[in-house]
Amino acid sequence: MERVRICVVGTGRAGTLHARNFLYQIPRAELVALVDSVPSQLHKAMRELKGEVQGFVSLTEALGSVAFDAVLIATSTITHADLVEEAASQKKHVFCEKPLAVTLEECRKIIGAVKSAGIKFQIGFMRRYDPAFQEARRKIEEGLLGEIILIKSTGRGPGLPPEWAWDIRKSNGILAEVNSHDFDSIRWLSGSEFKRVYAEAGNFRTPDVRRKYPDFYDHAVVTLRMENGAMGVVDSSCPVGYGYDARVEILGAKGMMQIGELKNKGVSICTQEEGLVSSVYRGWPERFAEAYLAEDRAFVDGILEDHLPSPDAYDGLRAVEVVLAANRSIETGRVQEVNRIL
Ligand SMILES: NC(=O)c1ccc[n+]([C@@H]2O[C@H](COP(=O)([O-])OP(=O)(O)OC[C@H]3O[C@@H](n4cnc5c(N)ncnc54)[C@H](O)[C@@H]3O)[C@@H](O)[C@H]2O)c1
Incomplete structure (x- = not known):
């Protein structure tokens, strides 16, 4: 694999920032899909990003329609656990924005899913x-x-x-x-x-x-x-x-x-x-513009070069x-x- 194909889920404040990094600043990344459950938000992001990017209203729909290697999750925190579990079940590597989740039960679910899928998982502590x-x-x-x-x-x-x-x-x-x-x-x-x-x-x-x-x-x-x-x-x-x-x-x-x-x-x-x-x-x-870019780059490099991701799900927990x-x-x-x- 020479480039990591990425699907960004959640195209609000944080998601568009990461999407821009992958699209314009990280040559080893290829932004292939954007997902947002609110169609108007999705269309706004797609208009702004102007890449060869496909848009979907759910991760399930994206997983069934386009090939990618990794998912970046930047949705409201309460949705993180289900999205990580779904991405991990399809063996997609995951970058998840902080906070890891809302409850400890959700954190357990995320750590369990990441471990059993054997995927890379990085949390967005960009500092x-x-x-x-x-x-x-x-x-x-x-x-x-x-x-x-x-x-x-x-x-x-x-x-x-x-x-x-x-x-x-x-x-x-x-x-x-x-x-x-x-x-x-x-x-x-x-x-x-x-x-x-x-x-x-x-x-x-x-x-x-x-x-x-x-x-x-x-x-x-x-x-x-x-x-x-x-x-x-x-x-x-x-x-x-x-x-x-x-x-x-x-x-x-x-x-x-x-x-x-x-x-x-x-x-x-x-x-x-x-x-x-x-x-x-x-x-x-x-x-933190420099730090967001560096963490996104580290995620991509970590997948291509098989490094242990850092910070990880335990840091999130x-x-x-x-x-x-x-x-x-x-x-x-x-x-x-x-x-x-x-
Ligand atoms: N690292 C940082 O400095 C930083 C900064 C801002 C936000 N964040 C984190 O990023 C996450 C998103 O925050 P935000 O401020 O961008 O929120 P936001 O409300 O601006 O954007 C979230 C987007 O996710 C979409 N969404 C919600 N549930 C979805 C689902 N199940 N599937 C697809 N799309 C869905 C919403 O429609 C919305 O457009 C939060 O966890 C937040 O804490 C991190």
């Missing part, structure tokens, strides 16, 4: 492919900071996620949809598993959403203890309006390290009238476990142990 996150991890592994004491991860989104994510029972809320990345970063950078969690949350900006979905919170602070003793804090807000704010600070026994800043790569301008003005990252597609525990903590007001189910 692991961001050059700054990678450099930080390398330096930590080299011992530059000594023992890791505290990792603070700020994850604030400019706008609300789509409405399907507002119902906590269908999505696990913004700790899952926005901050899965922060939890994964803390776990990856500390090199340790979650032990316990305490979380506070509140609704400060979106009373209208809360009227419709009474459990909806738009801000949270989560404190974590890792098994190796390190501590973590996730600072979650959405919608902050001012930009996509993804910053991490790591405190170690020998020093401190910061990853990321709100200011983008553009110029800073200082004038007498306005003082110092810099432009900021407005959204995640812009802040660990983030679901901690999010569920944090939501239990918000609900009960108590510290929760984070138990690993597999």
